Amino acid sequence: xxxTLFRERDALRSREAILDAAERLFxxxxxxxTSLSDVGAAAGLSRGTPSYFFGSKQDLYRAVLERCFxxxxxxxxxxxxxxxxxxxxxxxxxxxxxxxxxxxxxxxxNFVRLIEWEALSDGDLxxxxxxxxxxxxxxxxxxxxxxxxxxxxxxxxxQFLLSIIALSWFPLIHRSTxxxxxxxxxxxxxxxxxxxxxxxxxxxxxxRARSAQANGAVAHPPSTSPTP
Amino acid sequence: xxxTLFRERDALRSREAILDAAERLFxxxxxxxTSLSDVGAAAGLSRGTPSYFFGSKQDLYRAVLERCFxxxxxxxxxxxxxxxxxxxxxxxxxxxxxxxxxxxxxxxxNFVRLIEWEALSDGDLxxxxxxxxxxxxxxxxxxxxxxxxxxxxxxxxxQFLLSIIALSWFPLIHRSTxxxxxxxxxxxxxxxxxxxxxxxxxxxxxxRARSAQANGAVAHPPSTSPTP
DNA sequence: CATAACTTGCTGGATATCAAGCAAGCGACT
DNA sequence: AGTCGCTTGCTTGATATCCAGCAAGTTATG
Numbered sequence: 001x002x003x004t005l006f007r008e009r010d011a012l013r014s015r016e017a018i019l020d021a022a023e024r025l026f027x028x029x030x031x032x033x034t035s036l037s038d039v040g041a042a043a044g045l046s047r048g049t050p051s052y053f054f055g056s057k058q059d060l061y062r063a064v065l066e067r068c069f070x071x072x073x074x075x076x077x078x079x080x081x082x083x084x085x086x087x088x089x090x091x092x093x094x095x096x097x098x099x100x101x102x103x104x105x106x107x108x109x110n111f112v113r114l115i116e117w118e119a120l121s122d123g124d125l126x127x128x129x130x131x132x133x134x135x136x137x138x139x140x141x142x143x144x145x146x147x148x149x150x151x152x153x154x155x156x157x158x159q160f161l162l163s164i165i166a167l168s169w170f171p172l173i174h175r176s177t178x179x180x181x182x183x184x185x186x187x188x189x190x191x192x193x194x195x196x197x198x199x200x201x202x203x204x205x206x207x208r209a210r211s212a213q214a215n216g217a218v219a220h221p222p223s224t225s226p227t228p
Numbered sequence: 229x230x231x232t233l234f235r236e237r238d239a240l241r242s243r244e245a246i247l248d249a250a251e252r253l254f255x256x257x258x259x260x261x262t263s264l265s266d267v268g269a270a271a272g273l274s275r276g277t278p279s280y281f282f283g284s285k286q287d288l289y290r291a292v293l294e295r296c297f298x299x300x301x302x303x304x305x306x307x308x309x310x311x312x313x314x315x316x317x318x319x320x321x322x323x324x325x326x327x328x329x330x331x332x333x334x335x336x337x338n339f340v341r342l343i344e345w346e347a348l349s350d351g352d353l354x355x356x357x358x359x360x361x362x363x364x365x366x367x368x369x370x371x372x373x374x375x376x377x378x379x380x381x382x383x384x385x386x387q388f389l390l391s392i393i394a395l396s397w398f399p400l401i402h403r404s405t406x407x408x409x410x411x412x413x414x415x416x417x418x419x420x421x422x423x424x425x426x427x428x429x430x431x432x433x434x435x436r437a438r439s440a441q442a443n444g445a446v447a448h449p450p451s452t453s454p455t456p
Numbered sequence: 457c458a459t460a461a462c463t464t465g466c467t468g469g470a471t472a473t474c475a476a477g478c479a480a481g482c483g484a485c486t
Numbered sequence: 487a488g489t490c491g492c493t494t495g496c497t498t499g500a501t502a503t504c505c506a507g508c509a510a511g512t513t514a515t516g
Contacts, residue, residue: 284503
């Protein structure tokens with residue numbers, strides 16, 4: 001019998017192992033600070049194997065991003081369909097969607113960090129991250145549709161969506177810096193649930209206030225002005 | 229007379245020039261992607277000068293961070309004093325403080341990007357970013373004090389403060405990716421004002437809802453639960 | 457005042473390290 | 487024998503760090 005110490009040779013498995021390793025390392029340390037040696041070693045393979053399967057380092061990076069975005073696109077598609085078909089009241093649908101978004105991101109720290117490196121390095125989305133546009137637009141139209149807004153309020157909706165993303169995203173990036181500096185423990189078992197609820201409450205109260213302001217007369221002045 | 233083409237030798241000015249150049253380049257491209265040659269050239273000096281003044285690349289980086297944090301500490305201190313002494317109603321004070329925070333960050337893209345690189349690279353705040361703790365704690369106590377909360381609600385306050393930071397911070401990092409993907413134009417002359425107002429409205433409505441829930445009976449159920 | 461002795465600000469070559477990419481090689485299986 | 491999966495040796499380019507040195511001052515000394 002052949003030794004079981006060495007895995008049998010399997011191109012597909014090795015490819016996936018390299019993708020996994022690269023995703024983890026690129027997410028943790030960024031593109032520039034990850035060497036192909038590191039990737040090979042983390043995949044349990046040699047220095048040269050990443051190049052063998054993916055060509056250049058850039059190409060490997062593209063492959064990693066592509067795999068991540070595919071997952072996100074799918075999640076948005078599914079979430080959108082479910083939300084629009086549910087027939088539940090708007091607030092319930094939104095609360096569910098926001099909560100799921102928080103959980104989705106929290107379960108994918110690699111994805112979040114990858115995008116963050118990307119945003120910092122590139123400056124603009126010209127290169128790889130062009131995928132983002134499509135997903136964001138799809139989410140935005142679903143959001144506008146669910147709120148039953150006319151097109152004129154798309155800017156307002158975009159602000160809200162931007163806020164939802166920011167609220168869900170930020171604590172994951174700064175879990176060990178700002179979050180901890182505020183005395184919160186991102187590793188505590190109930191942190192995620194608390195955060196999820198907080199984000200949902202904040203967004204819903206914001207939307208309620210906004211629609212109250214739009215419908216009724218001027219109950220309170222539009223909002224307090226900051227400059228004296 | 230001596231030629232005015234060449235600046236007279238001035239150690240302090242050169243030091244500052246190098247700090248400025250390093251801050252800009254580290255913020256734009258990150259630590260790993262900035263060479264000391266780049267820094268020297270950007271400062272109008274030679275390849276070797278950064279090392280001459282600051283020793284190692286790491287030390288130069290530390291000096292840049294230190295200078296940034298000093299500015300932030302000062303801003304927090306001033307803002308805190310002014311807010312607590314103003315005697316205005318809580319909502320006005322908060323709206324002012326939040327708006328100022330948004331503007332403060334928007335005026336300092338270098339700072340925001342620097343911290344973001346730091347958060348991504350380090351993972352934890354052990355090393356350089358330990359400064360953060362102090363500033364965040366000071367802001368938090370001011371916030372709790374302004375709201376007149378008991379210590380038990382510090383966790384709640386921290387969530388709100390975290391949200392304020394996230395809302396103000398995120399669009400600056402993702403101005404060319406997510407913000408643009410949502411159809412917003414971060415370079416439009418009124419984007420900052422709109423965003424400022426949105427953040428203020430969102431935070432204030434959230435706080436109003438929270439205090440209504442705390443004071444009155446259960447007007448609406450605590451909040452809609454996301455899981456089916 | 458003049459010259460020498462010394463300091464300070466800054467430069468740019470030399471060296472060493474490290475990583476990407478290429479190509480030759482090697483073992484296993486068909 | 488040939489192909490596939492993978493490894494290893496080597497080259498080349500980039501860059502951090504060390505250091506010798508120059509030039510513009512500054513102080514001490516005649």
